[in-house]
Amino acid sequence: MFDRSEMLARTALPEDLVNSLYSFNPWWEGDPMPPEPSTRRHLVAQIWRRVDSNVAPVAVVRGPRQIGKSTALNQLIGDLLDQGTDPRRILRIQFDDLETMGNLRDPLLRISEWFERHVATARFNTLAHRGEWAYLFFDELQNLPRWDSQLKSLVDNSAVKVVVTGSSALRIELGRDSLAGRISTIESGVLSLTEIGLLRGMDAPGPFLEENGLAPLASKDFWQELRSHGLKHREFRDEAFSQFSARGGYPIVHREKDQDFHNLSDYLNETVIKRVIQHDLRQGARGRKRDATLLEEVFRLCCRYAGQTPSLGLLAEEARLALGADVGGQRVGNYLKFLNDTLLVRLIPPLEIRLKRKRGSSKLCLADHGLRASWLQEEVPLAPAALAEHPELASLAGHLAESVFGSVASTIRGLDIAHFPERGMEREVDFVLTVGARRIPVEIKYQRRIDQLRDTLGLRSFLEKSVNNAPFGVLITQDDSGEVDDPRIVSLPLSTFMLLR
Numbered sequence: 326m327f328d329r330s331e332m333l334a335r336t337a338l339p340e341d342l343v344n345s346l347y348s349f350n351p352w353w354e355g356d357p358m359p360p361e362p363s364t365r366r367h368l369v370a371q372i373w374r375r376v377d378s379n380v381a382p383v384a385v386v387r388g389p390r391q392i393g394k395s396t397a398l399n400q401l402i403g404d405l406l407d408q409g410t411d412p413r414r415i416l417r418i419q420f421d422d423l424e425t426m427g428n429l430r431d432p433l434l435r436i437s438e439w440f441e442r443h444v445a446t447a448r449f450n451t452l453a454h455r456g457e458w459a460y461l462f463f464d465e466l467q468n469l470p471r472w473d474s475q476l477k478s479l480v481d482n483s484a485v486k487v488v489v490t491g492s493s494a495l496r497i498e499l500g501r502d503s504l505a506g507r508i509s510t511i512e513s514g515v516l517s518l519t520e521i522g523l524l525r526g527m528d529a530p531g532p533f534l535e536e537n538g539l540a541p542l543a544s545k546d547f548w549q550e551l552r553s554h555g556l557k558h559r560e561f562r563d564e565a566f567s568q569f570s571a572r573g574g575y576p577i578v579h580r581e582k583d584q585d586f587h588n589l590s591d592y593l594n595e596t597v598i599k600r601v602i603q604h605d606l607r608q609g610a611r612g613r614k615r616d617a618t619l620l621e622e623v624f625r626l627c628c629r630y631a632g633q634t635p636s637l638g639l640l641a642e643e644a645r646l647a648l649g650a651d652v653g654g655q656r657v658g659n660y661l662k663f664l665n666d667t668l669l670v671r672l673i674p675p676l677e678i679r680l681k682r683k684r685g686s687s688k689l690c691l692a693d694h695g696l697r698a699s700w701l702q703e704e705v706p707l708a709p710a711a712l713a714e715h716p717e718l719a720s721l722a723g724h725l726a727e728s729v730f731g732s733v734a735s736t737i738r739g740l741d742i743a744h745f746p747e748r749g750m751e752r753e754v755d756f757v758l759t760v761g762a763r764r765i766p767v768e769i770k771y772q773r774r775i776d777q778l779r780d781t782l783g784l785r786s787f788l789e790k791s792v793n794n795a796p797f798g799v800l801i802t803q804d805d806s807g808e809v810d811d812p813r814i815v816s817l818p819l820s821t822f823m824l825l826r
Contacts, residue, residue: 338439339429346436349419352402352412353444361399362580364523367532367826368397368513372488373404374536376460381509382480383487388513388736389668389692391597393576394490395419398462401488405460414452414459416440421465433475437461441483453484460486467491473504480507493666514736515574515693517826518565524579525568530558534825539739543760545797548815555821556805563708566820570708573695590699598624598700601667615663622647623660627670627689628697632727634686634746637661661687668692671735676743676757676764685746688756690731697725707819709773709804719772726771726819727755730801733823734758745787752783766798771819775800775807781814788813 338346347353368386375384386394402415418436429435441449441459449459461479466472466489480487489508522529533554534541541547555562571586572578575597578589602617602624622644626635637654640661644652664670672687691697698704705721706712707729712722734742734756745754745766756767766787770780784798800809800816807816 338435342423342429342436343439345423346416346418346440349417350412350415352406352415355412358399358403358406361396361403362576365400366393366397366513366520366576367517368393368511369400369404371511371536372397372401375509375511376401376486376488378509381507382485383476383489383504383508385508385510386488386490386513387510387668388490388492389515389597390492390600391575391577391593392513392515394492394513395464396576398464398488398490402460402462410460411446411457413444413446414457415462416444416460417462417464419464420468431471431475433463433466433469433472434478437479437483437485449483449485458484458486461488463487463489465490465492467493477504477507492668510738512736512738514732514826515695516569516576516579517574517733518562518569518820518823519826521568521574521579522561522565524576525565525582527561527565529561529565530554530824532824532826534737539737539760542737542740542758542765543763543796545815548797548799548817551825552815552817552821555817555824558824559805562820562824566823567708567711569823570706570711571704573693573698575693575695578695586695586698586704590702593696593699598669598696601664601669618648619644619650619652619656620660620663623657624664624669625700627661627664627691628701630689630724631691631694631697632689632724632729632731634688634744636686661689669696671732673731673735673742673744673756676745685744685748688727688731688744690728690735692732694725694729712803713773723769723771726801726803727769729819730767730769730822731756733826736826745783752786754783754787757787762794764793764795766793766795767801768798769801769819770807771801771803773803775802775809775816777809777811781809781811784814785811 351358372384372386388394398417402417405415406412445452445459452459479485517532519529519532533551568579575593577592578586581589602620626640626643637658641652641654641657644657661670661672665672669692671690673690674687675685705718705725706715707722707725712718731742734740741759743757745757747753754766755769758765758767766784768781768784781800784800787793788795788798798814800807800814801819801822802816804818809816
């Protein structure tokens, strides 16, 4: 057991910072961790595989706020302690909650050095030679200035295992160049259907897409097998999708499944959307004037136009009418990029072929349709049975189905996803997935009946142009009855597609 007074006398860190570190790491003094959920996201196993592989010293997990990144870190630490890892080899810092660093220069390095000298049982490199690695967990690290250069210096000079989380796509990506060869990135979205099933005590299958690269997505056989997988697990799939339809995919709404969704809406609004607007908005470049009210309005418009491709001019005009202020398209575009940076919105760009960018707007895909329901106080069912009771919402549900597909596909690390806007004689295609040199066109037809010819025109037009290098297409439907006769097209329900993760 450490004598904290002696520790404070020796360290160069401010006393309040040391006290915060002890608060973040109760295991140093033999105290238990806070209780954690007994169920786990697949994310925990994904991180473990990266940590154990030794391919890169840093595993980076990025995803929107409140999707379970911090919980995953705590579960990893719990695993280490249960395995008998010395508590003094584990450091965890929650940078979102750390306001005691003052004028400390290179705080990541200074804190790591303090931990190495005063808490760890030996120097980092000595521990590594013994096979007793030090584990460093940095939560929301992107909020720290120059985090990438500090992390690079740390892992270049010390043999440690590092796990980093972040809810800013841009700030994490900006660090990739200086950290090339040192990081392995994991994309994390809201809960998948299989994870919703686990949280609700259902007998859930594992994710259909394994972590072995993107090659399977370029095979028509893979998509046909996915369709069969959905039919095999139809009972589970339909029940889990029904819960997703009603409540979205944030962990809290399924952990608290006995709470009415309306009671949880305020929580989502406060801890996810307003947290981004009130906190992350202030983290931009110094001197940049940002308007929280405009950002709220732009997010509201993203909710209204989810799954669609509105022009910046249209969005700016709607913002001007709503706020009674002069708002330009360029400014709206900057705020859209900011929301994309926070991963609350995914901007799906027009497809670029042979370095010729297709003119058109980005498709707006929300991180979760549950955010739309909580922010607009407007629920739109996606489950076929529930939607059948509200036929007037069919068109809106179709747009949300596009938003869901785009959001799920965007969490597949390394997958290039775009949309193909209508131009002249070329028909629109909702999404185009690029895997290597191949392109897979995807059309969303979220309706009760599929017209064999009319509803596949976009796919067939794309497939017939050799320049597109598209061996087959995918038709995403509302249920299992949407099969088509064209052997080049694989059809499957949106709920089956969601079994990928």
